[in-house]
Amino acid sequence: METKKVVKGMVTAVVFKLPVRIEGEVGTRIRKELAHFVEAGERFFVYDLSNVHYIDSAGLGAMVSKIATIRSNGGDIVIIHPTDFIRELLQVTNLDQVFKECDNLDCAFDYFRKKQDAVSHAS
Numbered sequence: 001m002e003t004k005k006v007v008k009g010m011v012t013a014v015v016f017k018l019p020v021r022i023e024g025e026v027g028t029r030i031r032k033e034l035a036h037f038v039e040a041g042e043r044f045f046v047y048d049l050s051n052v053h054y055i056d057s058a059g060l061g062a063m064v065s066k067i068a069t070i071r072s073n074g075g076d077i078v079i080i081h082p083t084d085f086i087r088e089l090l091q092v093t094n095l096d097q098v099f100k101e102c103d104n105l106d107c108a109f110d111y112f113r114k115k116q117d118a119v120s121h122a123s
Contacts, residue, residue, distance in 0.1 A: 001026060003033055005042075008109045011116060013044035015105070018052050022059030030062040038066050043075025044112040046105065050081035055089060064098060076100060076115060078108040 002017040014037050019026060034045070047063060055063075067077055078100045082090065090096040102108040 001029055006046075006105070008106075009113065011044060011109055011112045012042070013046050013109065013112055014042050015046045015048060017048045017050075020051050021054045022052060022062070023054065023056040024058065027056070027059040027062035030059070031065050034062070034066050038069055038073075043070060043073050044115075045070065045075070045077040046108050047077065047079045047099075048081055048105075049079055049083065049086050052086050053083060055086065060093060060095065064095065067098065074115065076112070078102050078111060080104055080108055 001019050004015055004017075006013055006015050016030065016033070018030075022030070037045070063077075070077060079090075080102050081104070082101065087096070087101075090099065100108075100111060102111060
């Protein structure tokens, strides 16, 4: 799993490039790294699912573990590049209603920029 901060304009997002299988230790790493970045004040996250072919229930749990906190801070998590199988898994578990899906990183940043603008106009 690769994690990196990406900056585009005034928006910073943490991108998780997830491995082929999200289970066991990988789920634990996602949960820990997500918690670390949330505690550090990051608000925008991207899960790149282009390589993912399997996610177990613990992996799904890890992926949603901080979403309420992130959203309460004006942020969100976006998924990009899910395979057809993973898209179907997200639909069956209703997580397609939880995560915003974008075609690519640029789309995710456009979405984050709009969320950031909405939060700054609301304050």
